[in-house]
Amino acid sequence: MERMESMEPITAYYTSAYPEIEPDSGESGENQNQNQNQNQNQNQSEPAPVYDEQLLHKTILVGDSGVGKTSLLVQFDQGKFIPGSFSATVGIGFTNKVVTVDNVKVRLQIWDTAGQERFRSVTHAYYRDAHALLLLYDITNKSSFDNIRAWLTEIHEYAQSDVVIMLLGNKADMSSVRAIRREEGERLAREHSVPFMETSAKTGVNVELAFTAVANDLKHRAVQHPSQPTFQIHQYIEAQKEKSSCCSYF
Numbered sequence: 001m002e003r004m005e006s007m008e009p010i011t012a013y014y015t016s017a018y019p020e021i022e023p024d025s026g027e028s029g030e031n032q033n034q035n036q037n038q039n040q041n042q043n044q045s046e047p048a049p050v051y052d053e054q055l056l057h058k059t060i061l062v063g064d065s066g067v068g069k070t071s072l073l074v075q076f077d078q079g080k081f082i083p084g085s086f087s088a089t090v091g092i093g094f095t096n097k098v099v100t101v102d103n104v105k106v107r108l109q110i111w112d113t114a115g116q117e118r119f120r121s122v123t124h125a126y127y128r129d130a131h132a133l134l135l136l137y138d139i140t141n142k143s144s145f146d147n148i149r150a151w152l153t154e155i156h157e158y159a160q161s162d163v164v165i166m167l168l169g170n171k172a173d174m175s176s177v178r179a180i181r182r183e184e185g186e187r188l189a190r191e192h193s194v195p196f197m198e199t200s201a202k203t204g205v206n207v208e209l210a211f212t213a214v215a216n217d218l219k220h221r222a223v224q225h226p227s228q229p230t231f232q233i234h235q236y237i238e239a240q241k242e243k244s245s246c247c248s249y250f
């Protein structure tokens, strides 16, 4: 993993994945309706924009110290879990990963942040140009769940309003000592209109799905065609969960 010793935010090489929003023409009434109809007809006949595989989507893992952010990234990147003593992340670092979505390559630059309070001001600086935030709590640790509201407040304060947010209840393999029921996670996610799933960095359950769902959403946003329905991340996750329900074991 690349580690930023200076802890300065890297923004220079990031290219926006999203097309510019057309400015308001200032027209009103019938004229505007006519134009809208014309635009709609044009949009329907226009070919869908092609996704640029060189786009880099900045995705950040956040949550209290010890919830499993580094472990989740290592599981996704290397397919392994390193048990043993816990060494807290210092500062921030990133890993580049390519996820294939509908036969196109979606590049995620995944930033692993330090959950400890003393690094908070450093990590805030990275939120601003994030395209996705994966917010983790530990299902065996109630305070990590109780702190999710505070994390969301910070995200809304520092991140872009259209950032993709996903809530993850990690350490799902430890359900015998669980402190937070899955329904509580689901309820909190519903309250904040964000997708949710339980993951295990240890067994790998739902790890790939979490990142693939985010990559799917980012890819669809980057090539959103006005005449096409928007990508529904909640539905995508539910459909994928159903597909794999034969083998999940929470």
Ligand SMILES: Nc1nc2c(ncn2[C@@H]2O[C@H](COP(=O)(O)OP(=O)(O)OP(=O)(O)O)[C@@H](O)[C@H]2O)c(=O)[nH]1
Pocket: 063, 064, 065, 066, 067, 068, 069, 070, 071, 072, 082, 083, 084, 085, 086, 087, 088, 089, 090, 113, 114, 115, 116, 170, 171, 172, 173, 174, 199, 200, 201, 202, 203
């Ligand atoms: N059983 C189990 N243990 C986990 C899981 N994920 C992480 N752990 C353990 O939890 C501890 C903390 O994991 P980390 O990945 O270092 O947590 P972090 O969120 O990156 O912590 P900070 O770097 O301080 O922000 C380590 O001992 C991991 O082995 C999991 O899914 N299941």
